[in-house]
Amino acid sequence: MRREEARHLLEAAQASEREARLRVALLGGWYLVLWGGVWALGYLLLALRPAWAGPFFALTAPLATLLTFYLGFRQGEAVRSEGGLLTFALWGLLTLFYLLHWAFLLPPRGLEGQSFLVSLVAFGLALTGALWKARELFLGGLGLFLLALLLYRLFPEGWPWGMALVGLFALLLGARLVWRWTP
Amino acid sequence: MALDPLIHQETRLRLMALLAALGEEAEVEFSWLKNALGLTEGNLASHLQKLEEAGYVAVRKGFVGRRPKTWVRLTPKGRAAYLAHREALLAILQGG
Numbered sequence: 001m002r003r004e005e006a007r008h009l010l011e012a013a014q015a016s017e018r019e020a021r022l023r024v025a026l027l028g029g030w031y032l033v034l035w036g037g038v039w040a041l042g043y044l045l046l047a048l049r050p051a052w053a054g055p056f057f058a059l060t061a062p063l064a065t066l067l068t069f070y071l072g073f074r075q076g077e078a079v080r081s082e083g084g085l086l087t088f089a090l091w092g093l094l095t096l097f098y099l100l101h102w103a104f105l106l107p108p109r110g111l112e113g114q115s116f117l118v119s120l121v122a123f124g125l126a127l128t129g130a131l132w133k134a135r136e137l138f139l140g141g142l143g144l145f146l147l148a149l150l151l152y153r154l155f156p157e158g159w160p161w162g163m164a165l166v167g168l169f170a171l172l173l174g175a176r177l178v179w180r181w182t183p
Numbered sequence: 184m185a186l187d188p189l190i191h192q193e194t195r196l197r198l199m200a201l202l203a204a205l206g207e208e209a210e211v212e213f214s215w216l217k218n219a220l221g222l223t224e225g226n227l228a229s230h231l232q233k234l235e236e237a238g239y240v241a242v243r244k245g246f247v248g249r250r251p252k253t254w255v256r257l258t259p260k261g262r263a264a265y266l267a268h269r270e271a272l273l274a275i276l277q278g279g
Contacts (some may be wrong), residue, residue: 006275009196013269016197020219024205038240077247080254081209183218 025132032174040166047160118148201263213253217239
């Protein structure tokens with residue numbers, strides 16, 4: 001067998017492995033579409049109409065959480081794996097801890113509360129990346145944390161714009177993945 | 184290290200890679216697999232039959248509500264064969 005053929009087949013196998021893990025970890029891309037949309041619109045409102053941002057997040061975040069769990073259950077019927085269950089448990093626990101924190105300690109009205117939420121999401125992404133051996137997700141989590149840190153420390157007034165851009169990027173990336181993965 | 188002629192076919196290699204990537208004991212529904220690989224039902228069924236005959240995958244039929252479903256999983260023998268085939272490809276690349 002020629003080396004070129006071996007290289008082609010090995011790359012095809014590696015690409016299949018990577019795509020399968022990423023597809024499950026991102027709920028077929030819908031996870032990014034859903035939360036990217038919520039973040040992009042919510043933070044855009046925070047930048048332009050701050051009074052509307054609170055009610056928007058209060059309404060859409062629980063809806064998006066319910067939709068995420070629905071998508072997770074639906075995927076769990078199609079792909080039954082220990083990694084899937086662990087990811088589901090991880091995001092369920094993160095959501096629970098976030099809600100408890102929001103209710104009893106620090107509502108995300110100011111920058112402190114929001115930065116905590118972003119760190120929690122960044123941690124979840126990085127850990128999901130580690131669970132699924134998906135380098136893109138792992139680096140995405142670290143990148144999100146670094147961006148939040150930079151904005152918080154150096155350009156706090158640019159925080160809503162920065163987060164809106166993150167949301168838009170996630171939304172566009174998710175839409176591209178859904179397009180690619182939906183027959 | 185020898186190449187496995189059954190897994191060597193590219194579609195079957197991608198199928199085995201996909202199942203192996205989702206972890207041991209992972210079970211994948213037939214239609215999810217079909218969409219992920221971009222195959223027709225008949226094509227996927229034919230590849231799965233060959234792999235099942237070799238003992239590389241196990242196929243289970245069941246119901247979700249009233250709808251009939253088919254799940255596929257890699258057997259330990261199939262996982263070992265896939266990893267060995269992958270190693271053999273890597274050895275060809277490294278050996279020059």
